[in-house]
Each structure stands twice: as C-alpha cells, then as structure tokens.
Amino acid sequence: MTAPADFTFIHRLRVRWAEVDGQHVVFNGHYLTYLDVAITEFWRHAGLPYPDALAFHQGDMFVRRNLIEYHAPARMDDWLEIGLRCERIGHSSITVAWAIWTQGRLLVTGEVVNVFVDAHNRVPTAVPQAMRDQLAAFARHDSIYRDELGDWNTLQTGAARVRRAVFIEEQGIPESEEWDADDATAVHALVSNLAGLPLATGRLIHLGLPAGQAKVGRLAVLRSSRGTGLGERVLSALMAEARRRELHQVSLHAQLSARAFYEKSGFVAEGPVFDEVGIPHQRMVIRL
Numbered sequence: 443m444t445a446p447a448d449f450t451f452i453h454r455l456r457v458r459w460a461e462v463d464g465q466h467v468v469f470n471g472h473y474l475t476y477l478d479v480a481i482t483e484f485w486r487h488a489g490l491p492y493p494d495a496l497a498f499h500q501g502d503m504f505v506r507r508n509l510i511e512y513h514a515p516a517r518m519d520d521w522l523e524i525g526l527r528c529e530r531i532g533h534s535s536i537t538v539a540w541a542i543w544t545q546g547r548l549l550v551t552g553e554v555v556n557v558f559v560d561a562h563n564r565v566p567t568a569v570p571q572a573m574r575d576q577l578a579a580f581a582r583h584d585s586i587y588r589d590e591l592g593d594w595n596t597l598q599t600g601a602a603r604v605r606r607a608v609f610i611e612e613q614g615i616p617e618s619e620e621w622d623a624d625d626a627t628a629v630h631a632l633v634s635n636l637a638g639l640p641l642a643t644g645r646l647i648h649l650g651l652p653a654g655q656a657k658v659g660r661l662a663v664l665r666s667s668r669g670t671g672l673g674e675r676v677l678s679a680l681m682a683e684a685r686r687r688e689l690h691q692v693s694l695h696a697q698l699s700a701r702a703f704y705e706k707s708g709f710v711a712e713g714p715v716f717d718e719v720g721i722p723h724q725r726m727v728i729r730l
Contacts, residue, residue: 443539444541444548446523446525446543448525448527449525449526449527449540450526450527450528450538450580451480451483451487451488451525451526451527451583452523452524452525452526452582452617453464453479453480453483453484453486453523453524453526454521454522454523454524454558455476455479455480455521455522455524456519456520456521456522457517457520457522458514458521459518459686460595461475461518462517462518466517466518467515467516467517468516468517469513469657470512473510473512473542473550473552474508474510474543475518476522476524477508477524477540477552477554477683478514479524480524480526480540481526481538481554483527484514484538486554486578486666486670487532488576488578488586488587489576489580489587489636489639490573490576490577490635490697491641491664491666491667492530492636492666493666494625494639494664494666494667495635495639496516496524496561497561497572498637498639499570499572499573499637500561500562501558501559501560501567501570502558502559502561502564503536503556503557503558503559504536504542504556504557504559505554505555505556505557505685506535506555506556506557507553507554507555508552508554508555508633509551509552509553509554510550510551510552511551511552512549512550513548513549513550513551514547514548514549515549516542516549518543520544520545521543521545522543522544522549523543523544524540524541524542525540525541525542525543526538526539526540526541527539527581528577528581529553531570531577532552532568533568533569534557534558534559534566534567534568535555535556535557535558535569535628536553536555536556536557536558536569536577537553537556538553538554538556539551539552539553540552540553540554554725555619556623557571558573569617570637572636572637573637575636576635576636576637576638579636580652586635586636587633587634587635587636587641587672587675588633588634588636588673589631589632589633589679590631590632590633590634591629591630591631591632591679591683592629592630592632593626593628593629594625594626594628595628597630597632597643598625598630599638599640600632600634600643600677601630601632601640601643601660603640603643603662604632604640604642604643604662604663605643605660605662606620606621606663607621607662607664607665608662608664609660609662609664612665613721614690614720615719615721616667616719618619619719624645624647624659626643627647627649627650627660628645628647628648628659629645629646629680629683630644630645630646630677631639631644631645631646631676631680633645633672633675633676640663640664641663641667641672642661642662642663642664642667642673642675642676643660643661643662643676644658644659644660644661644662644673644676644677644679644680645658645659645660645661646658646683646684646692647659648684648687648689653687654689654691655689655690655691655692655693656684656687656689656691656692656693657692657693657694658677658680658692658693658694659694659695661673661676661680661694661727662676662710663676673703675678675705677704677707678707679706681728681730684730689730690729690730691727691728691729691730692727692728692730693712693725693726693727694709694725694726694727694729695718695723695724695725695726696709696723696724696725696726697721697722697723698715698722698723698724701724701726704726705726707728708728708730709718709726709727710726710728711724711725711726712725712726712727712728715723
C-alpha cells in the first residue's frame with residue numbers, strides 16, 4: 443500500500459538548495475525534516491492542530507520510533523508528494539505510515555510511532571477517545587468539524603476563546619476594544635472539531651443598521667488551523683444567514699492583510715484605508 447491513493451493526506455513541498463549535496467541529491471537526514479513538516483499539516487487538516495489540540499486534551503506527544511527505507515534519491519527542485527495515514531492506535535501510541543514520491547516515482551517509505559503522554563507528569567497515558575474518533579472520521583473522509591450558528595449566550599464560551607487567542611493574545615488588541623454590546627444582538631458562527639475544540643468564529647450584526655443591511659465582524663481562525671478553509675467556512679455560514687434573512691447588503695471592516703481573502707468571496711473595497719485599533723483596515727461591501 444504505497445500508492446498516493448492509499449494515504450489519507452498528501453502534502454507537497456519543493457526540494458531546496460540547502461537540502462542537497464554537490465550532486466544536487468537530497469541528504470538522507472532531510473527526509474525526517476520533510477516528515478516533520480508533513481505530519482504537522484496532517485494534524486492540522488485532521489482537525490487536531492498542534493499544539494492547541496494536545497493542550498485541549500491535556501496531553502502531549504513524543505516520538506518513540508522512526509523507521510525509514512530509501513528507494514530512490516530526491517534531487518534539487520523536485521516537487522515531493524508526502525503521503526500520511528494513521529496506521530493504528532494502541533493504548534497510548536499512534537502509528538503513522540508515510541511515503542514520498544516525485545512524479546509518481548517512490549523515493550522513501552517509513553513509519554513513525556508517537557506516544558501520547560499526560561501534559562503534567564509526562565507519563566504515557568491512553569489516547570483520548572475523542573482523538574481516536576477525530577482520526578477515524580478523517581480517514582473515512584467524513585466531516586471532521588461541527589458548525590454552529592446561534593446567539594452569544596449559546597456560543598460565547600467557544601467564540602470568546604478563539605477571539606481572545608487571535609485578537610487579544612496574537613494581535614495585541616486591548617481587551618476593552620474586543621468585547622462590545624453588539625455581541626449580545628449578533629448572530630454568531632462557531633466551527634469546532636468533533637471533540638468541541640473551538641477553531642474559528644465570526645458574527646453577523648443586523649440590528650441597529652439600515653433596513654436590509656448587515657455587517658460581518660470578528661472573523662477569526664486559530665493560528666494553528668489557518669490554511670484549512672475554516673475562514674471561508676465561517677464566512678459562508680454568515681452569508682447564508684444574511685440571505686436567509688433576505689438582507690441585500692453586507693459590509694465589513696477587513697484588516698488590510700485579509701483584503702484578498704474577502705475579495706475571493708465577492709466583497710469590493712470602498713473608500714480609503716483607515717486605522718482601527720492600531721491596525722490598517724479597509725471597508726468592503728457585497729450586494730446580495
């Protein structure tokens with residue numbers, strides 16, 4: 443079972459100059475670095491982003507064993523496809539099988555065994571059932587996220603956790619600027635993994651605005667889960683709610699770094715760039 447189709451997840455990367463010798467062949471040791479990069483993406487796309495998911499389950503993981511077999515060399519500028527799948531889960535161990543190809547040519551096969559340990563005493567402990575369920579759903583290509591739409595009373599705990607991590611801790615926005623009266627009247631979206639770890643959130647304000655208008659705001663994705671489509675997932679849920687309410691215009695204040703993200707969903711910039719909480723923003727609008 444060493445064809446790409448035999449693996450749950452594929453990560454692509456390109457061989458860099460620093461990784462090859464004078465003959466442009468990759469040094470053997472770099473394949474474990476490639477594995478390390480790919481397995482981080484594996485956990486991220488499985489809805490178990492490192493380190494947030496481990497902290498949520500009050501644990502950590504250590505590598506117990508690495509097996510690797512070399513079949514052919516990778517060379518400078520090769521695009522590598524790194525396939526991974528969860529091979530088995532023991533009492534405290536998780537075994538991941540992996541392989542690397544370039545242009546369909548098998549280069550490397552291997553296996554890594556990780557041990558789940560208690561976060562406090564570092565003693566091996568049982569892999570939580572919720573992690574087992576998450577990995578099983580990922581392997582079956584089932585949904586690995588739970589989407590919720592509701593009011594602040596219902597979703598505050600999860601939504602506030604994501605917003606605190608992103609806006610207050612990561613971006614340094616004062617706490618007094620983050621929480622406002624609009625939370626109580628807005629519709630909130632929350633995406634969590636199957637175990638309930640909050641990963642992304644956003645809100646839709648419609649009360650107190652001109653008839654038929656709404657405003658999207660506080661859209662945030664945990665840093666460890668970015669690049670997995672969760673921002674689009676939240677925005678899509680909020681836009682669907684706006685259409686359900688028969689609203690005809692939605693606006694937002696996008697951080698300038700996120701402008702292209704909103705443009706992909708059809709939002710159009712209006713007016714000049716302005717400062718908000720010390721960060722450059724752009725007003726953007728979409729008409730439904």
